Amino acid sequence: MIIDGKAIAEEVLVELAGEVKAITATTAHLRVGVRSRLAAVLVGDHAGSHKFLELKKKAAQKIRIDFRLYEFPADITTQKLRKEIVGIAKAQVNDGVMIELPLPSHINTQYVLNAIPPEKDVDVLSEKSQGAFFAGRSVVLPPAVEAVKIILEKHGIEPKGKNCAVFGYGLLVGKPVSHWLASQGATVSVINEFTLNPERYSQDADIVISGVGPVRGKDPLRALAASNGASKPLITVDMIKEGAVIIDFGKDVDFGIISKKAGLITPPLGGVGPIVIAAVLSNLVCLIKKAN
Amino acid sequence: MIIDGKAIAEEVLVELAGEVKAITATTAHLRVGVRSRLAAVLVGDHAGSHKFLELKKKAAQKIRIDFRLYEFPADITTQKLRKEIVGIAKAQVNDGVMIELPLPSHINTQYVLNAIPPEKDVDVLSEKSQGAFFAGRSVVLPPAVEAVKIILEKHGIEPKGKNCAVFGYGLLVGKPVSHWLASQGATVSVINEFTLNPERYSQDADIVISGVGPVRGKDPLRALAASNGASKPLITVDMIKEGAVIIDFGKDVDFGIISKKAGLITPPLGGVGPIVIAAVLSNLVCLIKKAN
Numbered sequence: 001m002i003i004d005g006k007a008i009a010e011e012v013l014v015e016l017a018g019e020v021k022a023i024t025a026t027t028a029h030l031r032v033g034v035r036s037r038l039a040a041v042l043v044g045d046h047a048g049s050h051k052f053l054e055l056k057k058k059a060a061q062k063i064r065i066d067f068r069l070y071e072f073p074a075d076i077t078t079q080k081l082r083k084e085i086v087g088i089a090k091a092q093v094n095d096g097v098m099i100e101l102p103l104p105s106h107i108n109t110q111y112v113l114n115a116i117p118p119e120k121d122v123d124v125l126s127e128k129s130q131g132a133f134f135a136g137r138s139v140v141l142p143p144a145v146e147a148v149k150i151i152l153e154k155h156g157i158e159p160k161g162k163n164c165a166v167f168g169y170g171l172l173v174g175k176p177v178s179h180w181l182a183s184q185g186a187t188v189s190v191i192n193e194f195t196l197n198p199e200r201y202s203q204d205a206d207i208v209i210s211g212v213g214p215v216r217g218k219d220p221l222r223a224l225a226a227s228n229g230a231s232k233p234l235i236t237v238d239m240i241k242e243g244a245v246i247i248d249f250g251k252d253v254d255f256g257i258i259s260k261k262a263g264l265i266t267p268p269l270g271g272v273g274p275i276v277i278a279a280v281l282s283n284l285v286c287l288i289k290k291a292n
Numbered sequence: 293m294i295i296d297g298k299a300i301a302e303e304v305l306v307e308l309a310g311e312v313k314a315i316t317a318t319t320a321h322l323r324v325g326v327r328s329r330l331a332a333v334l335v336g337d338h339a340g341s342h343k344f345l346e347l348k349k350k351a352a353q354k355i356r357i358d359f360r361l362y363e364f365p366a367d368i369t370t371q372k373l374r375k376e377i378v379g380i381a382k383a384q385v386n387d388g389v390m391i392e393l394p395l396p397s398h399i400n401t402q403y404v405l406n407a408i409p410p411e412k413d414v415d416v417l418s419e420k421s422q423g424a425f426f427a428g429r430s431v432v433l434p435p436a437v438e439a440v441k442i443i444l445e446k447h448g449i450e451p452k453g454k455n456c457a458v459f460g461y462g463l464l465v466g467k468p469v470s471h472w473l474a475s476q477g478a479t480v481s482v483i484n485e486f487t488l489n490p491e492r493y494s495q496d497a498d499i500v501i502s503g504v505g506p507v508r509g510k511d512p513l514r515a516l517a518a519s520n521g522a523s524k525p526l527i528t529v530d531m532i533k534e535g536a537v538i539i540d541f542g543k544d545v546d547f548g549i550i551s552k553k554a555g556l557i558t559p560p561l562g563g564v565g566p567i568v569i570a571a572v573l574s575n576l577v578c579l580i581k582k583a584n
Contacts, residue, residue, distance in 0.1 A: 127423035129423070130426050182484070187487040194479070197455075204489075
């Protein structure tokens, strides 16, 4: 079965819209009737960023949350950017703050992310937020984790006791998702570009998560993909168990053939992407409720 | 080859003693000539704690660092304990603070651990310290991770590209070690009590880390051990590849037989334990150097 990410995201957003309405109507103190706002930070302009931001804006508007884009030039310094983000995060009108990644390579990304306080950190990426997440005490989950959770719950799948193969160990997908699956009692294998025999792990996996993605600086596993021949996807049909659940963040999967073998699979378009965006807004609403 | 943990720990301590001497002699401002101090917190009295603390004290004294034990009754409340630890951590005379785990079950352990500021957190267990570690920005590593790193470096073993099996996903061993191995480019499989076929992962592992340990409240994997028969160890010789490196934190391994098959193995006594203690002191010295 092909997972309809758009439909699932729509459901999440409809529910959130109700919550936002209730918050706007009933919230105590200062801000009754004032719309909440998500602040997004974009530095420079790399491929895809504007498209992603447009989708986030649309989703926010659907649930009557304002969206404000703060743009900075690609040559901004780390110090200057950090200072700007401190200001954006301090503004009471911004209920949540997110920084579109990746940042230009001269920027110290983690140092900049740390300028977002946990109570506005919708992407769960500051060190404080990551610490709370890894300690099992965060009120919100990293959006990729939340998306996996939504998909599994929707289909009644418990991670506990499942064999999981996670391709890639990046900040946004592989690292948080593998930790979360392990903390839920799953058996988790993290596979990277240096793994000699990825199929050994993936062929036995009930759940496959892929977060490798296109070549972008230090992204892992592309060496492997390249060695498979440029036109061949990273994850091929022989690597997958019949009936497995495949959640493909990085468009790493040979979707056409694998969709006939998998039990559940996200398509490259309208797959997990819209659910991740809905998860960002879900985090925002959760943080707003907690603050009020 | 059997790893001589005592000898490795001794080497680490000798080096640290030199560093401590240099710090005491040359440190600027207030504290020239004053010995540094490690503060340890013990709540109640469970089996083994006093022994562990005695070993930490001995190791500290070897490198001329003072050791102060703060003891509290088993029925102390979370709030009261947190307040006490805030005070201990604030005292300038305490350069590092550690809490002997586990705490009594009525205590909110993570909340209490969070009272230790990162600059004195020798065990890397507060949410802030964990966040820095998971974000790859901590100046010190969790002691179990540091112990694994010392052993691998000592024997010229690079984690990158190795297949690793980690048994257990606890706060002290499994969680931090599996994250660190993955961040070093290893292929990492996290195995727990719900894993149906642990041997599938361990039989192909170049490095096996075990952090399950004796039954203690929520410790994982003991169900599996019990199902193997009470007298049988969790990790048996058929589960191990010829020549593998075995680092056994939890005394989970059938040492007698496996030591003949493994390439490198820590014994249950004088194995990884003394190295973990040396790593705690190494962290303390590192944090003192950073603060000065």
